[in-house]
Amino acid sequence: MRLTTLLDTDRTGSGAWPTAAAVTTTDENSRFDQLVADFIPCRSNDPELWFAEQTSQVEQAKALCRECPLVEGCLAGAIERAEPWGVWGGQVFIGGVVVATKRGRGRPRKDAAVA
Known part of the structure; x- marks a missing residue:
């Protein structure tokens, strides 16, 4: 739409x-x-949600994006602009690239390094 x-x-x-x-x-x-x-969910909710550090908030923003009627155009525009970070079109951008999941701040878990 x-x-x-x-x-x-x-x-x-x-x-x-x-x-x-x-x-x-x-x-x-x-x-x-x-x-x-x-x-548009990003206009009616807290804008900080789309640039959050916590994984749970990032996932909440992605879920809200899935309900948006403009999700395809938003994602296409973000890819074209190489957005440096945030949730755009239901996807997470870090350094202008879409990533599957956003890793939290700090050192990685030790058990994750073993696997």
Whole structure:
């Protein structure tokens, strides 16, 4: 689903859309943000969740991304921009590359090194 489709489908009034000259950029941005916040998890939840250090929070962000209607476009954009880190499109980026899981900070576990 494209974001412009969201704007096109929100017709709360019976009249036509206001002309471009009648709507200021600030009004358009606030209306767009209001519409997007209802559909996009990263706009309606804590933004720090998508850049968290704890594995459980990273997994929570990935789960929220799976419900997002824009997950494919988000992931494609993040790959194109080589995002340095965070959860984008339901995937974890570290150093501009998608990784399977995010390892926590600090030294690795000793039992993990044995296996």
